Amino acid sequence: MTGVLNCDPNIEQPDDFYESLIRLHDGLTDEQSRDVNARLILILANHVGDRRVLDEAFRLAREGVE
Amino acid sequence: MLKTYKYPEFHYSRSEDQDAAPPAHHPVLIVGGGMVGLTMALELRLKGVPAIVLEQGETVSDGSRSICQAKRTLEIWDRQGAAAPMIEKGITWNIGRVRHQGNELYSFDLLPEQGHKIPAFVNLQQYWVEEYLIQRLSALGGEIRWRNKVMGVEPHGDGVTIEVDTPDGPYRLSCDYLIAADGARSQMRREMDLAFTGQVFNDKFLITDIEMKADFPSERWFWFDPEFNPGQSALLHRQADNVWRLDFQIGADADNEEEMKHENVIPRVKAMLGEETPFELEWISVYTFQCRRLEKFRHGSVFFIGDAAHQVSPFGARGGNGGVQDADNLGWKLDLVMRGLAPESLLGTYDEERIFAADENILNSTRSTDFLTPKTPVSRAFRDAVLSLAQDCPFARSLVNSGRLSVPATLSHSSLNTPDEEAFEGQMTPGAPAADAPLRHDGREGWLLDHLGGGFKGVFFGPRGAIPHHLDVGGVRIDILCVGDGGIEDVQGWIARRYDGRPGSFYLLRPDQHVAGRWRRFDEEKVKSALSRAVGKAS
Numbered sequence: 001m002t003g004v005l006n007c008d009p010n011i012e013q014p015d016d017f018y019e020s021l022i023r024l025h026d027g028l029t030d031e032q033s034r035d036v037n038a039r040l041i042l043i044l045a046n047h048v049g050d051r052r053v054l055d056e057a058f059r060l061a062r063e064g065v066e
Numbered sequence: 067m068l069k070t071y072k073y074p075e076f077h078y079s080r081s082e083d084q085d086a087a088p089p090a091h092h093p094v095l096i097v098g099g100g101m102v103g104l105t106m107a108l109e110l111r112l113k114g115v116p117a118i119v120l121e122q123g124e125t126v127s128d129g130s131r132s133i134c135q136a137k138r139t140l141e142i143w144d145r146q147g148a149a150a151p152m153i154e155k156g157i158t159w160n161i162g163r164v165r166h167q168g169n170e171l172y173s174f175d176l177l178p179e180q181g182h183k184i185p186a187f188v189n190l191q192q193y194w195v196e197e198y199l200i201q202r203l204s205a206l207g208g209e210i211r212w213r214n215k216v217m218g219v220e221p222h223g224d225g226v227t228i229e230v231d232t233p234d235g236p237y238r239l240s241c242d243y244l245i246a247a248d249g250a251r252s253q254m255r256r257e258m259d260l261a262f263t264g265q266v267f268n269d270k271f272l273i274t275d276i277e278m279k280a281d282f283p284s285e286r287w288f289w290f291d292p293e294f295n296p297g298q299s300a301l302l303h304r305q306a307d308n309v310w311r312l313d314f315q316i317g318a319d320a321d322n323e324e325e326m327k328h329e330n331v332i333p334r335v336k337a338m339l340g341e342e343t344p345f346e347l348e349w350i351s352v353y354t355f356q357c358r359r360l361e362k363f364r365h366g367s368v369f370f371i372g373d374a375a376h377q378v379s380p381f382g383a384r385g386g387n388g389g390v391q392d393a394d395n396l397g398w399k400l401d402l403v404m405r406g407l408a409p410e411s412l413l414g415t416y417d418e419e420r421i422f423a424a425d426e427n428i429l430n431s432t433r434s435t436d437f438l439t440p441k442t443p444v445s446r447a448f449r450d451a452v453l454s455l456a457q458d459c460p461f462a463r464s465l466v467n468s469g470r471l472s473v474p475a476t477l478s479h480s481s482l483n484t485p486d487e488e489a490f491e492g493q494m495t496p497g498a499p500a501a502d503a504p505l506r507h508d509g510r511e512g513w514l515l516d517h518l519g520g521g522f523k524g525v526f527f528g529p530r531g532a533i534p535h536h537l538d539v540g541g542v543r544i545d546i547l548c549v550g551d552g553g554i555e556d557v558q559g560w561i562a563r564r565y566d567g568r569p570g571s572f573y574l575l576r577p578d579q580h581v582a583g584r585w586r587r588f589d590e591e592k593v594k595s596a597l598s599r600a601v602g603k604a605s
């Protein structure tokens with residue numbers, strides 16, 4: 001992976017972050033979780049802003065699934 | 067049928083071609099007298115190209131259909147002498163509001179700048195538009211043959227032969243060029259067996275016009291998920307004669323017959339406008355929408371324009387408006403080629419330029435329709451997420467898409483353009499449609515677009531007399547306007563601002579008022595070579 005997307009560790013206290021991410025969905029139905037995820041993606045994508053970063057992230061995210 | 071509008075009746079009359087040795091020949095025939103075919107006929111008439119319109123009906127548009135007439139379209143009709151009564155009759159508006167559930171998400175102003183003769187949009191029912199176009203065409207002596215339904219089309223080496231059905235039976239005609247303006251269900255397209263491909267959207271929309279004397283403002287109101295139409299969208303927009311367009315998304319499974327019954331429409335309208343608001347139903351229809359086009363708009367001597375060539379959903383008002391610009395693009399090219407002033411290859415650039423524009427319209431309309439009618443659960447989740455964030459987050463408002471309203475295409479990649487050699491600020495790049503601006507000339511107030519008119523024009527930023535008044539390039543005349551001493555007075559500075567018109571700058575504009583080239587200094591040879599390029603003699 002060469003490019004502009006940072007795939008190296010970049011979040012301090014990764015375990016804390018991960019726990020928060022999972023906690024974010026506590027008590028939500030699957031549908032509500034999907035809605036939270038959608039909002040979260042939009043919020044983060046706008047914060048990143050750089051289309052090259054986003055496009056690489058899109059590719060990487062999908063590659064892992066197909 | 068309508069309470070606020072009386073359909074004019076135009077009568078069939080037998081033409082002498084029906085008694086002549088078949089087939090009688092005409093240089094140009096236009097199939098279909100809808101808003102696009104009529105615009106085409108006017109353009110050719112004004113250019114002195116003989117053309118006849120063959121129309122299967124005997125009146126104007128059935129229903130109000132296209133109500134939002136965009137600035138560029140009105141500028142074209144204004145150049146053709148047809149826009150004044152439309153602007154007078156129609157509803158001028160610039161403001162749109164987008165709501166979600168009970169809240170306003172944002173509003174927009176389509177014409178934030180002063181200094182334009184024509185407003186951003188005028189809402190006027192398509193039947194009125196067509197009636198005014200017909201009036202103008204008749205005043206100019208143009209011919210429309212009513213109840214002439216074109217049945218067969220047979221292109222051959224140097225022209226086209228067609229079969230026309232009339233109340234007196236069929237007859238045949240031939241022409242050098244056939245312009246198919248016969249609408250979304252184009253019979254010409256089917257006769258020539260041409261594929262019309264793209265996306266079909268399943269959601270249905272109940273579209274109704276009501277007559278109502280309410281003092282709602284003349285704004286475009288759009289709702290996502292309103293209380294009165296839960297989970298769906300709705301639109302309210304004013305037209306002439308106290309007629310209002312209401313548009314309810316009703317889902318893919320709705321039953322058209324049921325939905326169109328008055329007893330079902332009335333409660334919907336009341337839920338939207340309030341129980342007490344008095345109104346009368348004027349027109350009801352259910353639509354599904356498509357975004358698609360022909361692969362090529364030109365097939366030898368046959369040209370497809372308007373909905374016959376491309377079709378879009380109405381969010382964005384890009385159907386009729388896009389079609390009118392097709393006619394504007396084709397008119398001057400046919401004129402020059404038929405007068406022997408441009409090579410046949412100029413006609414090929416109709417395809418190049420208008421397919422580019424159609425793709426822009428299709429892209430915008432498709433994106434709007436996808437936003438309104440998400441196709442999958444995940445696209446709905448994102449759409450709803452955008453709407454739920456839009457109230458608080460400005461970034462999400464920019465993603466809300468209830469229609470990106472029609473603006474003319476900037477033909478930036480056209481082979482007819484001469485690329486810039488020097489830097490310019492602003493939007494008037496080669497391929498852009500000329501922006502209007504107020505001016506004074508010979509002591510009279512006026513507008514730049516009126517001075518540009520419908521031929522090749524030069525615009526020089528400098529005193530009159532400094533450069534020639536006109537140029538002639540192989541029989542094509544360029545009249546030169548001077549913005550400066552002795553010429554046009556740029557009263558409010560808008561011309562210089564919009565064109566980055568520093569002293570000495572020179573613009574070459576095409577007959578459809580798109581920029582062909584521009585320079586920081588007038589150089590006759592460069593202008594002449596740009597003109598040659600703009601008429602298809604690539605240099």
Ligand SMILES: Cc1cc2nc3c(=O)[nH]c(=O)nc-3n(C[C@H](O)[C@H](O)[C@H](O)COP(=O)(O)OP(=O)(O)OC[C@H]3O[C@@H](n4cnc5c(N)ncnc54)[C@H](O)[C@@H]3O)c2cc1C
Pocket residue numbers: 097098099100101102103120121122123127131132133134135192214215216217247248249250252253254273353371372373374380382383384385386387388389
């Ligand atoms: C609900 C709705 C809302 C819309 N809103 C807008 C809007 O706000 N703004 C906008 O720009 N567009 C809008 N549109 C789209 C717009 O109505 C069309 O793009 C426009 O009518 C296209 O014009 P046209 O002349 O190409 O085709 P049409 O208007 O369909 O005209 C075709 C003509 O050809 C004639 N004809 C057909 N076959 C033959 C034949 N074989 N022989 C002779 N004559 C024939 C027909 O009788 C008709 O008169 C809307 C459409 C709908 C349905």
